Amino acid sequence: MKRQYRSQPLLLCAAFLMGLLSLTPAPCVSAEPLVIAASPSLATPLEALARAYEAAHPDVQVKLYFDSGLDLRRMIAGMENSPTGQYFIGTGPIHLIAPGGDELITRLQQKYYVLPGSKRPYATVSLVMIVPESLVEAPVSFVAMARDSRMRVAVADPDMTLLGQKTRDLFKALGIADVLNDRMDVATDAHGVVDHVLNGQADVGIIFGPDAVEKADRVRVVAVASEKEGRPILHSMAMERYCPNRMLCDDFLAYVQSAEAGTILKRLGYGVPTKP
Template sequence: MRMINSRVLAMLALVVFSVFALVGCGSGQQNPPAAQQTQPIEINVSAAVSLKDALAEIQNNYQAKNPNIKLVYNLGASGSLQKQIEQGAPADIFISAAPKQMDELEAKNLMNKATRKNLVENKLVVVVPKETKLNITKLEDLVQGSVQKIALGETATVPAGQYAQQVLQKLGLWDKVKEKVVFAKDVRTVLAYTETGNVEAGIVYQTDATSSDKVKIAAVAPEGSHQPIVYPAAITTGTKQQKASEDFLAYLFSAESKAVFEKYGFVMGK
C-alpha cells in the first residue's frame, strides 16, 4: 500500500512539474523580454542636406514626445539620395530639394504619390566670405576678373547647382563664368568652400547662408530666373513603417514644425 502511494505521489509530482513548465513556456511566448517590448520603431528619412539644421531640431522635438520612435536621417544631395533609393537603400520618407528627383522616383513606382506634398520653399543667393574686399552686389559682378573661383553644387545631382545654372543661363552669364566654376558634392560643401575663402563666391540657398556667421549674402537671384525652389516630401512605397511614417510626415506640416522651418528661413509650401 505504501509502495502504491509512493508511486502515485511521484506521478502527481511529475504532472504538476509538467504543468508549471508548460505554463512557463506559454507565458514566455506571450510576454517577450522588456528590452524587446521597448525597442523603438526606426523611421529612415532621406532628406536634402540644406534641411539639416531644421530637421535636427524637429528630431529632438518629435522624439521627446514619441520615445517609441527613432528618427534616422540620411542627409545629402537630392540626386544622390534618389540613386540610393533606386538601389534599395532603406528609406521610409524622402524629402527632395526639387521636384525632379521626386518625379523620377514616382515614375519608377518607388514613392507613394498620394502622400506627396510640398513641404517648404527657399531662395537662391550669392554668398561671399564675411571679410571679402570684393564689391559683389549682383550676379553680373561674378564676371569680374577679381572673382577667380565660384562654387556651385554638381549640376547632375545637386538641385542648388541646377538652380544656379538656370539663373546664370537666364542672365546670359553662364558662358562667361563656367571656367571659374568649382563643383561641390552638395550645397553645404559650397558653403564650406566660401567660408574658408577657397572661392571668392558661392551660390547656395538663403537658409544655408543665414546658418553661417562666416559668409554674407551679396546678391539674391531675381524672381523668375529659375524654377521655384520647392521641397516635396513623400513616403516610399517600400516602407515597412507605414503608420509611423504617416504620423511623422503629418508632424512635419504641423504648427510646431512650421515654427522651426521659419526660424531657419524657410517658407512653408503651398
C-alpha cells in the same frame, strides 16, 4: 531619434532590415518607431525635424536611414518585388521616403511604390550670394554684382555639380551670363566657393542657402535668388505603400508642413514651399 548610414553600392532589403534591428531600442523603451528612408544630403534638416517631433510626441521614436537615391530605389524595389517574405499593406518596415529632390519620388509613384496622394513638399533650397563677414560694402543683388566690373564671382563647376548647373541657369535667366563670363572663378564645390571668397580669389560667391548657414561665422548672405530668378530645388516626403501605420505617417507629414517645422527649416537656410 536614431540614424544609420549605408554606403554599399548594392543595397539589399535584408541589409536594410538588419540595420533597423541594430537601431531598435531596448525592450524597456515603448516608443513606437517611425522609420524614414532618406538621402544623406538631408541629414541636417531631417534630424532637426525628428528631434522637434519627438519632443512633442514622446511616444514616437523617429529612425532615420540614409542612403543614396539609387540605393534607396533598389532597396524599395527589392522589398516590393521579393518572391519571399513579401510585405502586405500595413506590414512594411518603412513609413516614409525622403530622397534629395523629387525625381525619385516621381519614379516611385509611377511604380506605385508610394501611396498616391501622399507626397508632401516641405522644403526648398535656393541659391544665395555670399561675401566675407567682414566686408562692409557689398552688392545687394545678383544684377548689381554683374554691373560692377570689378567684381569677381566664385562659382561651382557647372559640368560636375548641381550647384554649378543651378548657378549657370540663374545667370542665364537674369541675362548676366555673358557679362560674367570672364569674371567667374570656378571652384570644385560649395566648400571651394567659400574658400575662394575668403582667400580673396573672388569678391562674392554663389552657393545654396543651407551651405551659407553652415559657414555663417565666416560669410554672410547679401542676396537670395527668388523663385522667378532661379527655380529652387524642392524636397518632398511620401508614404511608402506598405507603411505600417498610416495615421502616424499622416501626422508626421502634416507636421513637416507646419509653421513650427517651417521655422526650423528657415533657421537652417531652407525655404518653405509656396502653397498652391
